[in-house]
Amino acid sequence: MTSTQQADAGRTSELPKWARGNSHRGGPGFGELIEQVRSVMDASRFIAPGDDVARELTADLSRIVERMQAIAVPVDDAAADSREDLPARGNPSLPPFEIIDLGSEGVVAEIVFRAFHLGRLSAHGGNISLLFDELAGYATMHRVTSGFARTAFLKVDYRSLTPIDRPLRARVWVEEIDGRKLHVLGTLHDGDRLCADMTALFIQVPDA
Numbered sequence: 119m120t121s122t123q124q125a126d127a128g129r130t131s132e133l134p135k136w137a138r139g140n141s142h143r144g145g146p147g148f149g150e151l152i153e154q155v156r157s158v159m160d161a162s163r164f165i166a167p168g169d170d171v172a173r174e175l176t177a178d179l180s181r182i183v184e185r186m187q188a189i190a191v192p193v194d195d196a197a198a199d200s201r202e203d204l205p206a207r208g209n210p211s212l213p214p215f216e217i218i219d220l221g222s223e224g225v226v227a228e229i230v231f232r233a234f235h236l237g238r239l240s241a242h243g244g245n246i247s248l249l250f251d252e253l254a255g256y257a258t259m260h261r262v263t264s265g266f267a268r269t270a271f272l273k274v275d276y277r278s279l280t281p282i283d284r285p286l287r288a289r290v291w292v293e294e295i296d297g298r299k300l301h302v303l304g305t306l307h308d309g310d311r312l313c314a315d316m317t318a319l320f321i322q323v324p325d326a
């Protein structure tokens with residue numbers, strides 16, 4: 119913490135309902151389902167099917183999409199993004215991080231980027247930004263007095279190639295608070311090697 123950091127900053131109100139988390143929504147099999155969704159995305163990165171196979175796979179997936187659309191619920195009632203017991207809260211659009219530590223000092227997470235996150239021989243930079251943005255959401259959620267904080271800007275410096283298929287460590291913390299403005303920093307390491315670091319500005323807003 120720096121001396122400019124507001125020592126007494128921190129939540130004085132409950133978390134917004136959408137951020138409170140839930141370990142039951144979607145049932146005990148929901149984690150496996152989301153893992154299969156991620157596996158479909160991974161596998162799709164490494165195929166070059168002929169037309170017949172592409173059409174067969176499309177038909178199979180269409181049936182699955184139709185089944186899911188038939189059981190759609192309002193987004194605030196959905197299991198994805200609410201399951202605090204699952205990687206990335208069960209949200210398949212996020213890199214599947216696991217929270218190791220979370221508190222007023224910030225958040226530490228383990229992340230394994232996968233085939234779906236591949237750019238050219240390393241993780242795609244946009245996925246690294248996405249990871250930082252999400253983890254900054256966690257870090258700021260602890261430090262705002264109420265509501266939540268939205269990203270005003272987020273800058274990533276890519277310091278070395280970020281591998282896929284191995285555990286990496288991310289740390290994101292609020293460095294300074296100035297009224298509604300939260301200055302956020304973050305790092306991503308592969309062992310001792312720095313892969314990327316991040317500077318962001320988040321602005322506290324009322325819950326909507």
Ligand SMILES: CCCCCCCCCCCCCCCC(=O)SCCNC(=O)CCNC(=O)[C@H](O)C(C)(C)COP(=O)(O)OP(=O)(O)OC[C@H]1O[C@@H](n2cnc3c(N)ncnc32)[C@H](O)[C@@H]1OP(=O)(O)O
Pocket residue numbers: 133137138139251252253254255256259260267268269270271297298299319321323
């Ligand atoms: C307890 C833990 C459990 C947690 C368990 C659940 C965790 C759950 C995690 C969810 C994690 C989701 C994390 C994703 C977070 C997003 O990705 S949010 C989506 C991306 N961001 C957006 O869409 C934001 C779009 N922009 C906006 O809505 C508005 O521009 C903003 C950012 C809210 C700011 O607008 P505003 O509130 O009207 O603020 P404004 O008065 O313009 O500016 C306020 C101050 O900020 C400054 N400022 C504003 N923008 C900028 C800028 N771009 N550059 C520099 N300065 C700026 C202004 O100059 C002003 O400074 P001062 O004059 O006060 O010194």
